Amino acid sequence: xxxxxxxxxxxxxxxxxxxxxxxxxxxxxxxxxxxxxxxxxxxxxxxxxxxxxxxxxxxxxxxxxxxxxxxxxxxxxxxxxxxxxxxxxxxxxxxxxxxxxxxxxxxxxxxxxxxxxxxxxxxxxxxxxxxxxxxxxxxxxxxxxxxxxxxxxxxxxxxxxxxxxxxxxxxxxxxxxxxxxxxxxxxxxxxxxxxxxxxxxxxxxxxxxxxxxxxxxxxxxxxxxxxxxxxxxxxxxxxxxxxxxxxxxxxxxxxxxxxxxxxxxxxxxxxxxxxxxxxxxxxxxxxxxxxxxxxxxxxxxxxxxxxxxxxxxxxxxxxxxxxxxxxxxxxxxxxxxxxxxxxxxxxxxxxxxxxxxxxxxxxxxxxxxxxxxxxxxxxxxxxxxxxxxxxxxxxxxxxxxxxxxxxxxxxxxxxxxxxxxxxxxxxxxxxxxxxxxxxxxxxx
Numbered sequence: 001x002x003x004x005x006x007x008x009x010x011x012x013x014x015x016x017x018x019x020x021x022x023x024x025x026x027x028x029x030x031x032x033x034x035x036x037x038x039x040x041x042x043x044x045x046x047x048x049x050x051x052x053x054x055x056x057x058x059x060x061x062x063x064x065x066x067x068x069x070x071x072x073x074x075x076x077x078x079x080x081x082x083x084x085x086x087x088x089x090x091x092x093x094x095x096x097x098x099x100x101x102x103x104x105x106x107x108x109x110x111x112x113x114x115x116x117x118x119x120x121x122x123x124x125x126x127x128x129x130x131x132x133x134x135x136x137x138x139x140x141x142x143x144x145x146x147x148x149x150x151x152x153x154x155x156x157x158x159x160x161x162x163x164x165x166x167x168x169x170x171x172x173x174x175x176x177x178x179x180x181x182x183x184x185x186x187x188x189x190x191x192x193x194x195x196x197x198x199x200x201x202x203x204x205x206x207x208x209x210x211x212x213x214x215x216x217x218x219x220x221x222x223x224x225x226x227x228x229x230x231x232x233x234x235x236x237x238x239x240x241x242x243x244x245x246x247x248x249x250x251x252x253x254x255x256x257x258x259x260x261x262x263x264x265x266x267x268x269x270x271x272x273x274x275x276x277x278x279x280x281x282x283x284x285x286x287x288x289x290x291x292x293x294x295x296x297x298x299x300x301x302x303x304x305x306x307x308x309x310x311x312x313x314x315x316x317x318x319x320x321x322x323x324x325x326x327x328x329x330x331x332x333x334x335x336x337x338x339x340x341x342x343x344x345x346x347x348x349x350x351x352x353x354x355x356x357x358x359x360x361x362x363x364x365x366x367x368x369x370x371x372x373x374x375x376x377x378x379x380x381x382x383x384x385x386x387x388x389x390x391x392x393x394x395x396x397x398x399x400x401x402x403x404x405x406x407x408x409x410x411x412x413x414x415x416x417x418x419x420x421x422x423x424x425x426x427x428x429x430x431x432x433x434x435x436x437x438x439x440x441x442x443x444x
Contacts, residue, residue: 001069003047009063013056014097016048025074025092030082032319034330034379035403040082045072045092052097054174054182054204061180061202064091064431071176072433073198075114075145078137080316082405083149083197087435093202095144104129107210108169113144113203121213129210132159132167136317144203147171151195151400151411152372154246154275154311156363157237159211168194168208173201175426183426192422197407199437200423215278215301216245218310220261221293222269226251226349229270230342230360230371232291236274237362237369242284243277248314251349251358254376257322258313264297273310315374318359322376332356332389333411334373335365335398344395345371354378356388373397408438415439 007015016022026044030036051057064071070090077084086092095114101123102110109131111120117138121130133155135141141150147168152161162168170186173193182204185192193201223229226249233249236242249272255265265271272293276284278301288295304310313321319331336344349358357376362369379385389399400411408415420439423432430440 001046001067006063006067006069007047009066010049010059013059014050014052016050022046022048022092025077025094026084026086028077028079028082028084029320030080030085030405032080032316032323032330033403035382035385036082036405040085040405043082043085043087044089045086046089048092048094050094050097054098054172057093057095057174057202057204058180058182060091060093061174061176065176065178065180065429068429068431070431070434071202073144073148073202075142075148076116076137076140078135078141078145079149081149081402081410083433083436084145085405086433087405090431095203096142098204102205104210108207109210110170110205110207111143112205113147114142117141117143117146124210125213128213130213131155132209132211133162134311136311136315138311143206143208147194147206147208148196148198148203152363153315155211156361157244157247157369158364160364163191163194166209168206170207171201171203172205173203173426175201176431177426177428192419196419197433197436199407199433199440200419200427201432214243214245216275216304217278217281217301218297218299218304219274219276219284219295220264220297220310221272221274221288222265222296223271223291223293224269226270226358227342227346228291229272229293230345230358232288232293233272233360233362234340234342234369234371235291236272236284236287237364239283239287242280242287244275244280246273246275246311246314247362248273248310248318249358249360249362249371250318253354254318254322254357254359257318257325259321259325260308261297261313266296273314275310315361318374319376322357328379330377330379330385331402332373332375332377332392333400333402334375334392335400336371336373337396338365338368338370342371344397345373347395348392348397351391352388405436406438407436
């Protein structure tokens with residue numbers, strides 16, 4: 001490929017060709033996985049292009065179609081499964097210059113994809129609102145990257161997951177047809193590109209719903225045994241009269257990996273990391289007492305906004321802290337069925353012990369609070385990791401496999417024909433993030 005000719009067609013759009021920068025912008029956190037690390041290591045784009053507007057995205061799209069160049073969209077690269085790693089080189093489309101807030105109104109925001117979630121929250125809080133859910137990487141993750149690669153996060157205990165109807169209202173996407181165009185999707189049609197790794201559309205604008213911005217207090221509660229901590233998490237999640245944003249439960253030895261929190265959590269203790277409305281602290285404390293917990297750390301909302309938030313010890317930041325202490329550790333992503341007594345959680349906790357360290361994140365699913373899990377795993381071999389996955393699935397625990405970069409083989413588990421048909425229409429040459437969609441590869 002004559003990249004000088006390609007770049008000349010971009011009419012002054014920012015392009016990065018320096019190899020170290022291109023390599024850095026070709027990665028995400030796939031190294032969390034010992035399976036993905038050797039597969040994706042060294043997969044890099046040829047150039048990085050940073051458009052500043054939808055019009056510039058359309059220019060890049062026209063050039064990619066003209067020269068039949070693969071294109072992989074990238075936000076901040078905070079994902080974990082190689083979603084933005086280019087398997088076949090080509091253009092890395094970095095959308096982080098597209099940060100405009102088109103408009104804000106009570107309950108709804110329209111933004112460009114490159115705005116960081118923390119920056120959007122700051123703007124929305126000026127009118128008393130905030131984003132419904134965010135990943136633990138809220139400070140660095142982009143809105144577009146979260147929609148394309150995420151599934152839920154802090155706030156999911158109140159508002160469910162990104163795929164739930166209403167949690168994404170509208171998107172604009174640029175196509176890679178012979179004559180690229182921008183298409184507006186609204187209502188259920190947004191599911192064509194929601195959590196699709198950018199295989200069938202370049203997101204250039206989003207309408208997302210907002211939630212009332214409560215003053216969030218933070219607390220750490222410790223327990224003598226894990227199942228009491230887990231049942232406390234279930235009870236708090238079920239308590240409709242207590243407004244909460246995060247219910248994150250950690251079995252020992254996970255808390256020992258939280259270096260910044262060690263002075264608060266006794267060795268051998270199991271803990272709950274909680275975000276709760278400051279106005280609901282009294283009933284929250286009463287519930288803690290009912291379960292025999294000990295509040296060892298508490299910050300009001302004003303103090304919680306200073307320094308490091310407990311958010312950065314939850315969800316997959318838990319894995320980050322664990323791997324900082326022991327790089328041989330990896331993780332799983334699980335969804336337990338509705339089980340009010342948490343019998344299946346107890347079984348898995350007892351069966352695997354410290355080999356699969358239990359970490360629960362409570363979410364709302366179909367109106368019911370259930371435990372999702374991001375367990376920390378002591379990795380030994382690929383065969384043993386597959387045995388652990390198979391055991392969970394045989395007992396009714398859904399595993400959203402974080403050790404694959406294939407869209408359908410992770411959490412989806414089946415072909416999404418709506419996404420496939422949309423890709424056929426908008427990406428007839430298969431140039432968008434090629435190699436990530438099994439259905440497309442099988443069709444081809």
